[in-house]
Amino acid sequence: MEKATIEQFKKLFLEILSEEEVFEGKLSPTSLEGDEVDIVSTEKANQMDFRLQARNAIYMNKVRKSLQKIEEGTFGECEDCGAEITYNRLLARPTADLCIHCKEAEEKEENQLVNKNRASTKIGGRHLPIEHLEKGYQRDETSTSNFHVSHMDYQDIVS
Numbered sequence: 293m294e295k296a297t298i299e300q301f302k303k304l305f306l307e308i309l310s311e312e313e314v315f316e317g318k319l320s321p322t323s324l325e326g327d328e329v330d331i332v333s334t335e336k337a338n339q340m341d342f343r344l345q346a347r348n349a350i351y352m353n354k355v356r357k358s359l360q361k362i363e364e365g366t367f368g369e370c371e372d373c374g375a376e377i378t379y380n381r382l383l384a385r386p387t388a389d390l391c392i393h394c395k396e397a398e399e400k401e402e403n404q405l406v407n408k409n410r411a412s413t414k415i416g417g418r419h420l421p422i423e424h425l426e427k428g429y430q431r432d433e434t435s436t437s438n439f440h441v442s443h444m445d446y447q448d449i450v451s
C-alpha cells in the first residue's frame with residue numbers, strides 16, 4: 293500500500309479518536325432524580341447509552357488496533373492469509389483486518405454454526421445434541437413435513 297494512502301487512513305483514525313475524546317467529555321452524569329416516569333425513561337436512555345457505548349468502545353479498540361498496525365507497518369494486510377486488503381474494502385471498512393475472501397469464509401463458517409444451533413433447539417423444543425443431528429437426524433430446512441419425522445426420531449432416541 294502506498295505511503296500516502298496509509299497516511300490518509302492514519303489521519304482518519306486519529307480524527308475518530310479525537311472526536312471520541314470530545315464525546316466522552318460531554319457525557320452527563322447519571323441522574324436518578326425526578327418522578328418514577330422520569331426514572332424509568334432515564335434508565336431506558338441509560339441502557340441505550342450503555343449499548344451504544346459498548347459498541348463504540350469495541351469500535352474504538354479496532355481503531356486503536358489499526359493505528360498500531362500502521363505503526364508496525366502491517367496495516368492493510370489480511371490477518372489470516374497475509375494478502376493485501378483492497379483499497380475499496382478499507383474505504384468501506386477502515387478497520388477491516390481480513391481480506392474479503394477470508395472474511396467471507398469466516399462468515400460462512402459462522403452461518404453454518406448458527407444454522408446447526410437453530411436446528412438443534414427447534415426439534416421438539418428440546419435441545420438435541422449436535423452429534424445426533426450429524427448422524428442423520430438433521431431436519432431438512434426446506435421441508436416442513438420432515439420436522440415430524442425428525443421429532444419421532446428424537447422420541448425414539450430419548451425413550
Ligand SMILES: [Zn+2]
Nearest residue numbers: 370373391394
Ligand atoms: Zn485473507
